[in-house]
Amino acid sequence: MTIHYRIAAHSPQAHLFKVVVSVSQPDPAGQVFWLPSWIPGSYLIREFARHVVSVSAISNGQPVKIEKSGKMHWKVAPTHAPLELTLLVYAYDLSVRGAYLDQSRGFFNGTGVFPAVAGQEYAACELTVERPSGKEFSRWGIATSLPHAETQDGGGWLCLARNYDDLIDHPVEIGCFARVQFRACGVPHEIVISGRHDADLKRLKKDIKAICEAQIRFFGEPAPFERYLFLTLAVREGYGGLEHRASTALICSRNDLPLAHETGTKPGYRQFLGLVSHEYFHAWNVKRIKPAAFAPYVLEQEAHTRLLWAFEGITSYYDDLMLLRAGLISEQEYLDQIAQAMTSVQRTPGRLIQSLEDASLDAWIKHYRPDENSPNSQISYYVKGALAALCLDLTIRRQTAGCKSLDDVMRALWQRFGLNFDEHGKGIDEREWESLAQEVTGLDLSGFFDNALRSTNELPLVELLAQFGIESQLRVASGASDKGGWQDSPAKPSNSLGIRTATDNGLLKLTHVLAGGAAQSAGLSANDFLLAIDGLRVTASNLETLLAGKPAGERRQIVAFRRDELMYFDVHPQVAEADTWGLRIKDGEAACNHVRAAWLSGE
Structure with a gap:
C-alpha cells in the first residue's frame, strides 16, 4: 500500500500550494488526517495547521463530508472507495522551518504541507512535485535529497519515501538556482544556492568538502547517507539552519558568501562555514544518535528532554573545532571563537539562574520564545553547552593522560546508537549519556556532570x-562591538548602565535591562527610549561618551519615553565589569604542546 502525495504551485502570486493526498484504502470508520505541530530540530509548537486555507475531500468522484476534529486533525466521513484529500496551504515563511512560494522560487518542509494519514504513517509514500505552468517557470529545477526523477510528461518530478517520517525529513527547493557537486569520502554531495549572490562556487566546494571529509572520517566511513544536499538561501540579512537526515536547509546573508577576488576568510564567511559544519554534524548527532524522547518523534505535542545540551551544545563545540581540523581556520582563530562563546555566557546573568539541564528541558517555553528578560533568567544550551563540552573533553584528556577524549565518547555513541538506528530505533535515556561517557573513559565523571x-x-x-598551555584574559569591553578576543592593551574600565540597545526610528531603544545594573536599579525598563542624559541628546554613537562625562557613581539624569509617557530617572552609572574574554597560546609552554596538538588536531 502506497500513499500518493501531489503538490503544485496553485497561485505563486498569492503564495498558495495545492496539496492532494490519495489514499487507496481509507479507514472504513472515517479516515483521519493530521499535520505536525512542530518540526524536528526546532523545539517550538508552531501549529502548521494554521496555514491551511481550505480542505476538501472526494471519493468516487463525489464530495465527502469532512470536519475539523482538532486543531491539527481532520476526519473524513466513512467511505469504502479510494479517497482524495485536497488542501490549499499558505506558504510565505522565508525561514528554514516552513514553506515559501512566490514567482521566483518555492520551498517546503513536509511537516508544514503534507498531512499524515492516521494509521498508515508507516506506508510507503510517492510524491509528485509539479512544475508551475507558464513559460516563466520552464527553467525551474528541483533540489531535494529524496530519490527523484522527472515525470514522463516532463511536468514535474516523482519522489519516493519509505514512510511518512521519511517524507517530511527531506526539504524541497524548486526554482532557478546555482548548483555545485562534489564527492566527500566517495559520497556525492551537492550545494544549491537560491537567491541573488556572486559566490565563489569553487571555493565553497573546496571548503565545504574539507568539512564533510573531516566529519565523515571522525565518525568513521562510510557516511550514513547515500548522498547529501546543502540547500542554501542567500538574502540581504539572515542566518540559520535546520538539519535533516541527508540534507540541511540554510539561510545566510549574501555578503557572507566568499567572492572570487577574496583570498582571506572574512568573519561572515567563517560564521557561515561554522553553520555548515554544525548542521552537517547533526547528521550523526541528533538525526541518528537521538535522545529517547525523539525515538520516534511525537509531532503532535512537545517532546521534552534534558539532553539538548548534548545534542546542540556538543554539536556547537565540534562545529568550529571541525573547521580547525579541516584546515579552514588557524589555532588562534579557533581560540577567538571559544573566547567569544565565553564572553557571551559571561555577559548573561541568567547563567547564575538556570542550569544546562533546565535550559534543555525548558527549550519549548523559553529558548524559542525569548523576551526582554531572557538574558536575566536563562542560558543558551547551545553556547554554554559548547563550553561544557569543551570542559568535558579537556577533563577526559587530562585525567586519562591523553588516552581518551570526548571524541571516543562520540564514536562509541555512534557505534551503539547511531550506526544501526534505522534497525533498532533506540534513543538515549536521560542518564544513559553520562553512563556511557564514564564507561568509555573509565572515569568517575559524576561530579563533573553534577x-x-x-x-x-x-x-x-x-x-x-x-x-593545555592556553592563557586566559578577562577584561572590560572596548566598545559595543567587542565580542571578545585577546587584547595586548585592554581598554580602561568605563561607565556602564547595564543595558543592551538598538536604534529604532532614529531613537535609542533599550532592548534589555540587565539584572543588577544601574539602569535596573533606577527603574528603567526594556522598550524605553532614551532621549537625553543630563540635558544632552543621546544616540548610539555618543552614549559611551556621555556616560564617561562624570565619575562612576555620580547621579545622572536620564530622560526617556515609556510608551507615550515622558519619564525622568536618576541613575548612578557603575564601573563596567570585566566581562570579555580573550585566549592565546602561552609562550614557553613546550610541555603542553603535545597534548594541545592532540586535542586540536584530533589525532
Missing part, C-alpha cells in the same frame, strides 16, 4: 585551558 549540567556554578574553563 557541576556542569545540574548547577549554576561557573565552568572551570580557565583552569582547564591553562593545563
Whole structure:
C-alpha cells in the first residue's frame, strides 16, 4: 500500500500550494488526517495547521463530508472507495522551518504541507512535485535529497519515501538556482544556492568538502547517507539552519558568501562555514544518535528532554573545532571563537539562574520564545553547552593522560546508537549519556556532570585551558562591538548602565535591562527610549561618551519615553565589569604542546 502525495504551485502570486493526498484504502470508520505541530530540530509548537486555507475531500468522484476534529486533525466521513484529500496551504515563511512560494522560487518542509494519514504513517509514500505552468517557470529545477526523477510528461518530478517520517525529513527547493557537486569520502554531495549572490562556487566546494571529509572520517566511513544536499538561501540579512537526515536547509546573508577576488576568510564567511559544519554534524548527532524522547518523534505535542545540551551544545563545540581540523581556520582563530562563546555566557546573568539541564528541558517555553528578560533568567544550551563540552573533553584528556577524549565518547555513541538506528530505533535515556561517557573513559565523571549540567556554578574553563598551555584574559569591553578576543592593551574600565540597545526610528531603544545594573536599579525598563542624559541628546554613537562625562557613581539624569509617557530617572552609572574574554597560546609552554596538538588536531 502506497500513499500518493501531489503538490503544485496553485497561485505563486498569492503564495498558495495545492496539496492532494490519495489514499487507496481509507479507514472504513472515517479516515483521519493530521499535520505536525512542530518540526524536528526546532523545539517550538508552531501549529502548521494554521496555514491551511481550505480542505476538501472526494471519493468516487463525489464530495465527502469532512470536519475539523482538532486543531491539527481532520476526519473524513466513512467511505469504502479510494479517497482524495485536497488542501490549499499558505506558504510565505522565508525561514528554514516552513514553506515559501512566490514567482521566483518555492520551498517546503513536509511537516508544514503534507498531512499524515492516521494509521498508515508507516506506508510507503510517492510524491509528485509539479512544475508551475507558464513559460516563466520552464527553467525551474528541483533540489531535494529524496530519490527523484522527472515525470514522463516532463511536468514535474516523482519522489519516493519509505514512510511518512521519511517524507517530511527531506526539504524541497524548486526554482532557478546555482548548483555545485562534489564527492566527500566517495559520497556525492551537492550545494544549491537560491537567491541573488556572486559566490565563489569553487571555493565553497573546496571548503565545504574539507568539512564533510573531516566529519565523515571522525565518525568513521562510510557516511550514513547515500548522498547529501546543502540547500542554501542567500538574502540581504539572515542566518540559520535546520538539519535533516541527508540534507540541511540554510539561510545566510549574501555578503557572507566568499567572492572570487577574496583570498582571506572574512568573519561572515567563517560564521557561515561554522553553520555548515554544525548542521552537517547533526547528521550523526541528533538525526541518528537521538535522545529517547525523539525515538520516534511525537509531532503532535512537545517532546521534552534534558539532553539538548548534548545534542546542540556538543554539536556547537565540534562545529568550529571541525573547521580547525579541516584546515579552514588557524589555532588562534579557533581560540577567538571559544573566547567569544565565553564572553557571551559571561555577559548573561541568567547563567547564575538556570542550569544546562533546565535550559534543555525548558527549550519549548523559553529558548524559542525569548523576551526582554531572557538574558536575566536563562542560558543558551547551545553556547554554554559548547563550553561544557569543551570542559568535558579537556577533563577526559587530562585525567586519562591523553588516552581518551570526548571524541571516543562520540564514536562509541555512534557505534551503539547511531550506526544501526534505522534497525533498532533506540534513543538515549536521560542518564544513559553520562553512563556511557564514564564507561568509555573509565572515569568517575559524576561530579563533573553534577557541576556542569545540574548547577549554576561557573565552568572551570580557565583552569582547564591553562593545563593545555592556553592563557586566559578577562577584561572590560572596548566598545559595543567587542565580542571578545585577546587584547595586548585592554581598554580602561568605563561607565556602564547595564543595558543592551538598538536604534529604532532614529531613537535609542533599550532592548534589555540587565539584572543588577544601574539602569535596573533606577527603574528603567526594556522598550524605553532614551532621549537625553543630563540635558544632552543621546544616540548610539555618543552614549559611551556621555556616560564617561562624570565619575562612576555620580547621579545622572536620564530622560526617556515609556510608551507615550515622558519619564525622568536618576541613575548612578557603575564601573563596567570585566566581562570579555580573550585566549592565546602561552609562550614557553613546550610541555603542553603535545597534548594541545592532540586535542586540536584530533589525532
